[in-house]
Amino acid sequence: DQQVKQNSPSLSVQEGRISILNCDYTNSMFDYFLWYKKYPAEGPTFLISISSIKDKNEDGRFTVFLNKSAKHLSLHIVPSQPGDSAVYFCAAVSDSSYKLIFGSGTRLLVRP
Amino acid sequence: SQTIHQWPATLVQPVGSPLSLECTVEGTSNPNLYWYRQAAGRGLQLLFYSVGIGQISSEVPQNLSASRPQDRQFILSSKKLLLSDSGFYLCAWSRPGEETQYFGPGTRLLVL
Structure with a gap:
């Protein structure tokens, strides 16, 4: 049973535009949420969190936006840059x- | 500032061989320590965590074990590796009482 879901495995965005990465959760006991960025063959890097x-x-x-009633959070990146291309993981605790x-992560590709 | 080290960076081992991966943290005292595994195309799965020397909690039953011989040292071991143990192993730390975890660079393990 996946308690934290990232339903979009990949996202492609033009440089300079907004990237929106989504995450849904099922456990109402979660009270802290984090986003990590990961490059291939490297450890995840902490980006931002929300209580x-x-x-x-x-x-x-x-x-990061949190909608508790919908059990949904999203990460907005504005403006997107090619260096933002990576896999983004949301996490909850x-x-x-x-x-x-x-x-399970969303792979973001920012096109120059 | 705090840093976390993992070694080796890459490891190729035959099935049935032993395993020892090491993680050390610098610049902090009494950290919580964690071992995660990321299988190909999957999210991060917590394997073990430790809140102090000699205190290990296992999240997933398997042929891996963990030990914490010193405050800032965390070791992941196996007596006999399986093919399914292949993956990317990540060590992480957090300050006691805080949710944010900081990851090391990871070890890529390939069991042949």
């Missing part, structure tokens, strides 16, 4: 656990 007490968190070109539950 369930917020609905938006922004850091430079990256913004509940306060009572150390365990990050990861989605």
Whole structure:
């Protein structure tokens, strides 16, 4: 049973436009959500996170939105750059656990 | 600043051989430590986590084991590798009480 789902395995966006990566979760106990970026043969790099007490968190070109009622979060990258091309994982955790539950990832390609 | 090291970067091992992957963290004390595996085209699966020396929790039953002989050292082992053990192994750390985990560069293991 996948508790965290990234239903789009890939996304292609033109440089300068907005990239929107989506993530859905099923466990209502999750209260903290994270996005990681991963290049091939490297470890994931932490990008941005959001607590369930917020609905938006922004850091430079990256913004994460959380819709608790829909159990949905999204990562917006504006403007997208070719260096953003990577696999993006969302992850969720509940306060009572150390365990990050990861989605299966979305591969983003930003075309020059 | 904190850094996390993993070695080796790449490993090719025959079926039935032993395994030892090492992870060390610098610049922090008493971190929580984690071992993940990413199989080809899949998300990250938590294998083990540790909140202190000698304290290991296993998430997935398998022929792998973990040990934490020192505060900032985490070792992943196997007595006899299986073909299905091939994958990308990632070590991560977090500050006690915090959700964000920071990943090492990973070890690519190929069992032939």
